[in-house]
Amino acid sequence: MKSQNIKVLSVVVALAALAIIVPNSNSFVILLTTRALALSILVMSVDVLLGYTGLPSLGQAAYLGVGAYVTAILATRYQFGLGYDFWIVALLGICFSAALAAVFGLLAIRATGVYFLMITLALGQCAWGLAYRWNSLTGGDNGINLRARPKFGIDLANEVTFFYLVFGFFAVSLLLMYTLVRSPFGRSLMGIRERELRMKILGYNTWLHKYLAFIIAGGFGGLAGVLWAHTAGIVSPENVVLTTSVDALLMAVLGGAGTLVGGVIGAMIVFGLREYLSTLVPWWQYVLGAVYVLTILYLPTGLMGIPQRIRQRRTLMGRRNEMKKIATVTS
């Protein structure tokens, strides 16, 4: 078997295990996993930009916010999205976020590197400002409470049912993004990441490629927002704030940028430490800090880089042993 197939198989096995183990654990763990999965979609969307296109975005929370606010506003004002129309809301959340990304993209894509970071940061803060100040629509800093989760044949108020729904969305998102990054389009994104000038010379419209990637990432961010709104039951400017964007970026880096699955692992670890460990011990922040520092010092390619590091070390050791053998033979 090719190594790529093994990788895919392992991911599938891991996901299946998750889907079997989690619903049988206690309801707080189910809740946390559900939220971590919703967040993972956002982190993967960051990874499409950061890991595959080389665009570090600091404004991804804006799309999460759009998706979440669209869901919350429709549900509380128009009672829309609480039955089968939930699927329309999910679609609307994706479309609105993608539309916002299309607008923001026009401004942001012209920049690269640190400048891209700064522009996306500024645009993200614009979205936050709107959420915070547009009181009549967003409820200001009090946010919006969602009364109930949708019901269509299945009742999503049940945590386990809801977990499976989010899990489904997550699995489909992972599959779609995986297909995307392995498509010719995804390959050219990686080309842009490696050397944009060369891609330009080869005749690629790099601006358009980046622009499309930006919009797609925005759409997935919106989907994460729709799910996020229903997991917490409250949407507030706190969701759109800069730290959410930074978190998403850090999670992607921690797991390993440019791997998709790495982002998921990063999200699980950070979210798990912050929400679960913190209920057990007061010094959880040190653990989180240590994880970040150790990753940056020893695993610049993230947790997903571990197997490669091990392989490198093995070949290195192997070579050393051979050298020793040769040395003993010749002496």
Add this chain to the structure above:
Amino acid sequence: MTITFLRRLGPPLLGGAVALSLTPAANATEELRIGFVAPTTGIFAQVGKDMVDGFQLYLDDVNSDFGGAKVKFIVEDEQGKPDTAVTRAKKLALQDKVHLLVGGLLASSGYALAPVSTAEKTVYVVPVSAADDLTQRDLAKYPYLVRTGWSSSQPSHPFGQWACDQGYKKIAAIGADYAFGYEVIGGFQRAFEACGGQIIQKIWPPIGTKDFGPYIPTIRQDADAIFTLMVGPMSLQFPKQLAASGNKKPVLGGGTSYDEFVLPSMGDEVIGHVSALQYSAALETPKNEAFVKKYRAKFGKVPSYYSETNYTSAQMIHEVIKNNKGNFPGAEEFVKQLAALKLDTIRGPVSIDDMRNPVQNIYIKKVEKKKMFGYDKEELWNTVIKTYPNVTQFGQFNKDEFLKTPVYSRDFPPCKFCN
């Protein structure tokens, strides 16, 4: 490759196993589990500490024994973020199976926690979070909620009347730009304009403003007084800069602008400033004196209203459990009994109205530098200069008419005299 991947798979599996084993076993009924949600990290950590200390002090006083029930007090950190508050409250309800949820600092946390109490059918006691609508227009949605603290505009209603009585005709308002600010200033405006006063200006600096230089010169010179509503570090910075600008006008403020949480860090420039709240550490009653001394001896500072309200909440919970001989009577019954309580507390007599908000004294307080309770140093204290007894959340207004108007916001009440 497969081996490394299995290795990678190991930790999550292990995590799941650990998570399973950590699920607590169901406990006997003699234990009363109270889940307390407060920010113990982040920018509100100090306020959170005051909240926890207040509650803990009461538990220590009664040796964690509520009429035979042993109290298990579980503190969770909400970090001042509404969705963290939700997660923590869910953890307390689902995993710890608490009988009561207590806490929440900001209005947004209150709004976030209330639906959790409804969904999980768990009592939610609200000692701090003051958002008006929790016990007004939204009350019907939260059948398990009882407030033991205050609603934001409650002290503002008598305070507006008081301002009229002082002969002020025109007042300029400057307040933090968020819901709590709108409600405190809105309540003041309604009351002040009802008795013939005029709010001639409303300035909204964003929350967390560090430099009031751009705002202070815009305060209108024809105002008789200035009404301020500041929170956190803003409370310290604003009076300083106002004094530096040579202000001679009287300054009035919402309760949190001069609460004992910020007062010890303030300079002499705040002497003479007047504010209104349901508690003052300088309240000259034997109960309060004993509380202040005990609290100060233990924690090295004068108690703020955050400490008092949590101490009192613990006392009220104790009272209900005691009446049930140490048993938890069930969520609905608990709410009913707590709401029927009439208690003599540190802040004065407290009862609960039919919309589950306290009816209590509102104190008009003036900052003075003096010695109190036998402490030998001159310090700033909130001396009570007038008491409005038994104030409801609607104050001098008719409840039904009041509830027909929208909740106070940036645009309500409209600023008729601003131009």
